[in-house]
Amino acid sequence: MSPDMSVEDHGDGAVRGLLDSAFAGAEPPMRDLASGSIARGDAARRRNRRWAACGAVLSVLAVIGTFTAVTGATPARHRNPTPVTPATSSEPVYAPPSGPLGFGPGPASIDKMQDLKNRLPAALQPLLPAGIAFGQVGMHDDTVFINRMSGVLSGPSGSNLAAMWVGRAPAEDTAIRKFACQEGGTCETRIADGGTIYLDEHVYTAADQLRHIGVAVDALKPGTEKTVVSRSLSMLFVPADRTQYAFEFQIETAIAPIRYADRAPADVEPGIPWPPPVPEIPVSDPSGLLMSNDDLVAMLSRPGLHGLEYLLDYRTAIAPAAKAQVAAAGDRIAAAAGAALPPGVKAGIDSSETLPRLYLTGPTGTDQLNWTAFVLDAADRQREYGTCEAGDSCTRRTVPGGTLMINETYPNSDSATSSDTPLVDSYVFLPDDLSKPVLTMTLSSEPLSYRPGQPGQPVTATGAMPTLSRAPYAPLQVSRDQFLTAVENGQALTAITTTESLLAALQ
Numbered sequence: 001m002s003p004d005m006s007v008e009d010h011g012d013g014a015v016r017g018l019l020d021s022a023f024a025g026a027e028p029p030m031r032d033l034a035s036g037s038i039a040r041g042d043a044a045r046r047r048n049r050r051w052a053a054c055g056a057v058l059s060v061l062a063v064i065g066t067f068t069a070v071t072g073a074t075p076a077r078h079r080n081p082t083p084v085t086p087a088t089s090s091e092p093v094y095a096p097p098s099g100p101l102g103f104g105p106g107p108a109s110i111d112k113m114q115d116l117k118n119r120l121p122a123a124l125q126p127l128l129p130a131g132i133a134f135g136q137v138g139m140h141d142d143t144v145f146i147n148r149m150s151g152v153l154s155g156p157s158g159s160n161l162a163a164m165w166v167g168r169a170p171a172e173d174t175a176i177r178k179f180a181c182q183e184g185g186t187c188e189t190r191i192a193d194g195g196t197i198y199l200d201e202h203v204y205t206a207a208d209q210l211r212h213i214g215v216a217v218d219a220l221k222p223g224t225e226k227t228v229v230s231r232s233l234s235m236l237f238v239p240a241d242r243t244q245y246a247f248e249f250q251i252e253t254a255i256a257p258i259r260y261a262d263r264a265p266a267d268v269e270p271g272i273p274w275p276p277p278v279p280e281i282p283v284s285d286p287s288g289l290l291m292s293n294d295d296l297v298a299m300l301s302r303p304g305l306h307g308l309e310y311l312l313d314y315r316t317a318i319a320p321a322a323k324a325q326v327a328a329a330g331d332r333i334a335a336a337a338g339a340a341l342p343p344g345v346k347a348g349i350d351s352s353e354t355l356p357r358l359y360l361t362g363p364t365g366t367d368q369l370n371w372t373a374f375v376l377d378a379a380d381r382q383r384e385y386g387t388c389e390a391g392d393s394c395t396r397r398t399v400p401g402g403t404l405m406i407n408e409t410y411p412n413s414d415s416a417t418s419s420d421t422p423l424v425d426s427y428v429f430l431p432d433d434l435s436k437p438v439l440t441m442t443l444s445s446e447p448l449s450y451r452p453g454q455p456g457q458p459v460t461a462t463g464a465m466p467t468l469s470r471a472p473y474a475p476l477q478v479s480r481d482q483f484l485t486a487v488e489n490g491q492a493l494t495a496i497t498t499t500e501s502l503l504a505a506l507q
Contacts (some may be wrong), residue, residue: 069320072268078154092109094156094306097315103246104179105148108314110351110506115322116311123308124151124164127299131155132290134162138507149312160253166312171237180236181320183206188293193194195239199293204230206258210278216267219276221259230281231255231288235296237491245309250301251291254284326351326506334357339497340486345477347499349506356506358499359441362477368444373437373496381438399484402431406480423477427483429492439492442482443476 032041108116124134136152148163169176180198181187196364207217207225217225232252239246260275268274297303310316330349337347346361347369358369376384385405393408409424429439486492493495 009290038498075224077096077159085466090298093212094310094316097310097313099315101166101168101315103169103176105165106167106314108149108354109318110349110353110356111318111323111326112314113149113354114325114506115318118319118322118325120149120151121313122307123304123311126304127294128296129151129291129300139153152283153290155210155285157287158290159283160251160285160290161281161283162249162251163245164308164312166245166247166309169242176236176238180234180238190235191440192297194241195237197297197300198231198238199296200236200237201233201293203228204232209258213278215276215278215477216265219260221261228260229258230254233289233293233296235293238300239301245313247300247309248303249296251289252281253289254281255286255288260308310404319489329502329506333499335500336498337495340491342478342482356503358503360477364475365445367477370442370444370494371440371492372441372494372500375435378434379436381430385438386445399429400488401433402429404429404480404484425480427480429484429487437493439487439496441492443478443480445476459498462501 004011011092043189046197052263095492120137123222128134133154134151135154138239140148148165149164150161153160153162157265165427177187177198181200182202184198185202188199188201204212205219206229207226209229210219232250234248236248237246260278264272264276266273267457268276326349330351333349334347339346342362343362345360347358347360350359358371362369396403396405405426405428407424407428408428408507424444426440426442431438486495
């Protein structure tokens with residue numbers, strides 16, 4: 001599973017651009033706090049952060065390797081390479097999109113994602129070989145497909161995961177090769193009519209896959225190290241005219257399961273479950289990939305390609321039906337959350353970001369909201385919530401049916417007037433009955449000047465993270481006692497589970 005990172009549209013330092021974009025999805029510090037360990041309560045994931053951290057570091061380093069073989073010309077050509085095409089009997093006129101377009105996956109609003117879910121299968125299907133169907137569209141964010149619109153290819157012997165994007169390639173060929181050709185791949189280069197095609201195939205043994213994500217090979221069952229467990233193939237078309245769309249299409253599949261040793265190696269740190277929590281490809285096909293190099297290249301000359309590219313461009317118009325769907329989901333979320341909120345406070349979603357975020361508006365300002373419900377066993381509960389961490393503004397108190405824990409974080413401000421209200425309050429209700437879920441609410445106060453729902457500039461357009469204004473922060477919209485009241489009357493649990501389900505449908 002070769003990781004793909006983006007190259008900055010304007011930069012002359014390819015590796016720097018790759019590393020910058022690898023972290024393009026990172027939240028500003030304030031939002032990091034709002035989605036921290038107390039808010040999520042994901043004990044298993046935190047216990048295993050060592051595995052994920054190793055994989056992330058190696059994924060970035062793997063971008064540096066380049067193996068290239070030029071094989072000559074191919075008759076394939078990019079059928080409609082210009083962003084605006086003349087009208088024909090089979091192809092409509094597309095209005096030119098405005099705004100910068102970077103190289104690599106770009107930011108997409110929730111409205112755009114919903115539009116792609118609705119229209120991407122019909123746009124892609126005519127470009128695929130006979131007998132292969134495409135569906136189950138969503139945003140995949142893992143070590144292989146980072147912020148790419150993806151879906152499942154279904155064929156006679158199994159399924160592949162497919163991901164795609166359009167962008168504007170940088171002028172430097174070296175930067176493009178570092179993106180297109182990952183370490184250990186075949187990296188075949190074809191010169192096509194209108195540009196260059198990079199094809200990169202990877203075959204991973206069980207040992208390869210574990211090394212790639214930083215897990216020791218001795219975790220495997222002896223004798224299975226050389227078992228082929230997955231394959232991937234990517235095609236990147238880079239036009240000679242860099243004002244036109246670059247287009248990438250990538251597929252991957254699991255071929256066989258990874259078989260782990262019966263017992264954990266002696267050096268595995270305590271608390272790590274066995275087998276280890278290694279991410280797995282969610283689709284499989286024992287026969288391998290459903291499309292060949294030639295199948296991918298053939299997509300470039302088929303009618304309808306430009307329509308697909310135009311749809312994938314995050315700047316292009318969104319169908320009214322998609323906007324209506326997101327608005328209706330927002331209304332349902334507001335209604336579901338309302339019963340657990342104090343009078344005058346309303347929940348909504350910020351649909352300008354790739355992932356939907358809950359926020360609260362009330363009499364004194366705006367908060368970001370993170371809340372969740374989950375069941376913990378006794379050991380996890382003691383490990384995660386046994387004590388308040390040193391240095392935190394943390395308090396505990398006994399309440400009917402359990403314990404309420406409050407963790408406050410105060411902001412720094414570059415304003416002349418500093419806020420004396422917490423930037424983040426995390427409320428955690430720990431029930432005495434361990435069969436009942438732990439309930440959490442984390443409120444992250446926004447600066448008084450913040451207005452949700454306003455799209456920001458894409459990171460690839462500027463090459464830098466947007467500046468977060470640190471003005472005085474508004475008082476939080478829900479107090480600890482108001483949260484406790486919603487817990488005691490059962491409204492908090494219902495609101496949390498319902499809104500989580502509605503948010504998941506938008507992702």
